[in-house]
Amino acid sequence: MLQTWRWFGPIDRVSVRDALQAGAEGIVTSLHHLPPGTVWTAEEIARRQQEVRAGGLEWRVVESLPVSEAIKLGAPEAEADYAAWRTSLANLAEAGISTICYNFMPVLDWTRTALRWETARGSRTMRFDLVDFAAYDLYIFGRDGAADYPDAIIAQAAERFQTMSQDERDALSGSIGAGLPGERASGGLEALRERIARYEGLDAGAIRVNLIRFLEAVVPTAEQLGLRLCCHPDDPPWPLLGLPRVMSTVADYRAVFTAVPSLANGITLCTGSLGARPDNDLVEMAREFGPRVHFAHLRNVRREAAGWPTTFFEDEHLEGDTDMIAVVDTLLAEERRRAAEGRADAQIPMRPDHGQEMLDDLTRGAQAGYPAIGRLRGLAELRGVIRVLSRQPLSAR
Numbered sequence: 001m002l003q004t005w006r007w008f009g010p011i012d013r014v015s016v017r018d019a020l021q022a023g024a025e026g027i028v029t030s031l032h033h034l035p036p037g038t039v040w041t042a043e044e045i046a047r048r049q050q051e052v053r054a055g056g057l058e059w060r061v062v063e064s065l066p067v068s069e070a071i072k073l074g075a076p077e078a079e080a081d082y083a084a085w086r087t088s089l090a091n092l093a094e095a096g097i098s099t100i101c102y103n104f105m106p107v108l109d110w111t112r113t114a115l116r117w118e119t120a121r122g123s124r125t126m127r128f129d130l131v132d133f134a135a136y137d138l139y140i141f142g143r144d145g146a147a148d149y150p151d152a153i154i155a156q157a158a159e160r161f162q163t164m165s166q167d168e169r170d171a172l173s174g175s176i177g178a179g180l181p182g183e184r185a186s187g188g189l190e191a192l193r194e195r196i197a198r199y200e201g202l203d204a205g206a207i208r209v210n211l212i213r214f215l216e217a218v219v220p221t222a223e224q225l226g227l228r229l230c231c232h233p234d235d236p237p238w239p240l241l242g243l244p245r246v247m248s249t250v251a252d253y254r255a256v257f258t259a260v261p262s263l264a265n266g267i268t269l270c271t272g273s274l275g276a277r278p279d280n281d282l283v284e285m286a287r288e289f290g291p292r293v294h295f296a297h298l299r300n301v302r303r304e305a306a307g308w309p310t311t312f313f314e315d316e317h318l319e320g321d322t323d324m325i326a327v328v329d330t331l332l333a334e335e336r337r338r339a340a341e342g343r344a345d346a347q348i349p350m351r352p353d354h355g356q357e358m359l360d361d362l363t364r365g366a367q368a369g370y371p372a373i374g375r376l377r378g379l380a381e382l383r384g385v386i387r388v389l390s391r392q393p394l395s396a397r
Contacts, residue, residue: 019055061295
């Protein structure tokens, strides 16, 4: 597997050089300063490539090429955004970058209620607390229809909100807001309400239709250019603030792959996002969708209650509720199958997604979830698993 590392550009407090020292073989990044619907020009792509090369590595995977809200809504201006996406794909192909991750989450991207929750060992990690989120939804955001939570969660949310100080309420709002893409993070609660209101009347089926239309518009270009598109699952994989989610389960991915069967239409297998739901079997998903796994996010979460939605936190990479060793073993088997077929993309890029802050991470102030030492530890553990599983048994020599 190609061992990669996410980098957020020059503002990132963990440098490309740090990633090189951690043993990464490539960088995953994006043009974060460009809003959705904007063409990624050859000049902008080249500038980011040079920034990565200055640290000693190459830009291997795009994460993410953003999908506009117009596309997700199926609005008339979506046609212009399709065209911008296709032009960006052509410019990325010209630059030699062939793996493009994207997501199709309405309004909200990843969502957590705490960005630096302290574990029993003293490290810090990201956490989604269902009761805290319900308290935000009911009493801070004030969504109409927020009473769709179970009665027990509503009762706990009311009690917890009453015990929160104003600082704690502000911190909760800040943590949830941190998952909003940059161009959506401004404007406060009223702006967020307006963006969510645009989805009124759209259910998951309608949003999936818009996803399929988008893929029908861009996958032929990707196929022609030899590119691989890989949709990141919803994070967490259930509805939030009344917004439907359409890429949360094995059935969701099957529906999209059936509608647009090209192998250029693939999955970012995120074991953390999908692993937050107990009904997602990550090993079976890696096996079923193996030929379409164009990128892997290897991280683990630990669920704190049965069922879903539920409270969970980002655990250590080899801990948590997903059998990470079995997932890696399945992906390595897929690599061997591809190599036997002669596929040019036999090697699957992966990254140690997220990580717990520990040691010097605690004072570095890096992007939440993306510390230096915590990810170095995760990458080292995953590299060890890969080395052991890839090694020919001594008895066979």
